[in-house]
Amino acid sequence: MSRERTRVIRIGDRVIGGGNPVLIQSMCNTKTQDVEATVDQIKALTEAGCDIIRVAVPDMEAAAALKQIKKQISIPLVADIHFDYRLAIAAIEWGADKIRINPGNIGSADRVRAVVEKAREYDVPIRVGVNSGSLEKNLIEKYGGVTAEGIVESALQKVRMIEELGYENLVISIKSSDVLMCIKAHQLIAGQSDYPLHVGITEAGTYVSGTVKSSVGLGVILYQGIGDTIRVSLTGDPVEEVKAAKLILKTLGLRRGGVEVVSCPTCGRTRIDLISLANQVEKMVSEFDHLDIKVAVMGCVVNGPGEAREADLGIAGGIGEGLLMKKGEIIRKVPEEELLNALKEELMKLQ
Template sequence: MREYTRTVQIGDRVIGGGNPILIQSMTNTKTEDVQATVAQIQALTAAGCDIIRCAVPTMEAAEALTEIKKQISIPLVADIHFDYKLALAAIEHGADKIRINPGNIGSTERVQAVVDAARERHIPIRVGVNSGSLEKELVEKYHGVTAEGIVESALDKVHLIEDMGYDNLVVSIKSSDVMMCARAHELIAEKTDHPLHVGITEAGTLYSGNIKSAVGLGIILYQGIGDTIRVSLTGDPLEEIRSAKRILKTLGLRKGGIEVVSCPTCGRTQIDLIGLANQVERMVEDIPLDDIKVAVMGCVVNGPGEAKEADIGIAGGKGTGMLIKKGEIVQRMPEDELLGALREELLHWNEN
């Protein structure tokens, strides 16, 4: 993260200024359905979500925020399109941040009304621009949708709100084109010190979306750009949190948890290594250990040596398996007992 960005408070969280990068997601429930929305937010919070965004397409949704806020523990962002009155209502009903695109809110007077309400409640405004909604004149100016056009559009809207006397802003510029998105963030980071919310929009399904998000966010975050992130996936929002945590941990931007490493299968593999590795990855999610590396190996011949950099590991072959610590075999057992033995070791890790 860029240490020279301004700090912005969203509920009880602070972003920018070198603070840790926070993970966001968005509910896919009907916001008007308080019970379903709260249940999803609570599940996302347990998974590691730091900030949640809810769509506010109706006045009923805006009014539901009051009750939703009572039952959740993370900041809530209201996502507004087109109707400035919904933004005003969301602010009135307790939103911790408002997401708008000033370009589709309407007249300057309507944007001013939203800014005035945000100022009164001391809540930040997220100025969002997507490549798909780039203004016609900028498309013509740059001969198509470009990173330069996206940045100009975003900064025009930032300056509009700053000229209204309000600078409590977060900026978001997104594109489904990974390299265009990366370039746009490089450009805007040189031109503003407002915190940036980073993501690859409309990334796709779990498979393609995860790859595009990992590549795009990796490029952007590695340059120290970005203060909050969202992995946008067509799927269960819980998967967005799992992916975001893994991306941050892989880049060294977030510590904690258990890391699972596993070897690729080969002709020597004599166990269901793919199934075992997936079982281990799921199993360790609820074990509260920090910075432990677990290896899952498919070969009793090379397994111990290949797992020597892990804290603990298992390897198996032809009905038998072994428990390994720091490359040393500590126990042999039937293959079907490996998973249980590993779990017991991890549950009692700090007792050793």
């Protein structure tokens, strides 16, 4: 089921599915009970481009904190629940815009029913989440191990459990740390369900390995028209998750806006500190997220002008100086130490 044909689900003031833009999610790594720290992180994530934020709700103190958090943020709030169905009920009552549960680990059918009835009362969507690490033993035995087929069957069983209770305000999430398994699982479930899909490579790793694995997995899945929300799961600052997710969507043409920086890998011809300059440019352009342009940072004047021709603005380094270019045309020569400010001045003219 392509994203254009999935159901439309409302999460707070955002909508997903039905061909709506793919939204970026992240998850706070603060203690939810610490309202101030959690709100501060959510605001930083919002500024970075996060559309929906999830927080852990491990106890009633965390559930009660949702009310104060909700008052101070501007994006939908998702409560992540495990094991205790009462936390899901409390989270809904305290203002969660969506809850994430695994119906298989919150207890009896009566407990699942109680959560569903509360979600129905408040018209709050339920994200049914299944990870490869929590796959049921009978499905592991049936398929001879943890497989994409088993993950999909587990998720659809839980969806049917909620559907039988008369509730269809659902989002599905099936995740694995195995990229190829995750891709296959999404291909399978897209042909068997029309609920919106939240996509991610779970436990992807640290910044470098996690970004690479997520880019490969999410790139393949999204390119096939599958997926309505995404998260890049990284061991580190969740702001980096949002940055990576934005770049993945922009690279695939699924999100516009923001300055795209392209830079060469350097070589023996490089005569300026290109690595430092490229990093400074990437940091600086975050101030111009409302622009939708490409900036090239090139290391030499041999290939630089040609390589930067497709960019809106560009720098090509020389010996202690560089060429500042616009639409492939050389504007002027600039001393190396003034290149960053000169580029910033040109960006400000485009506002």
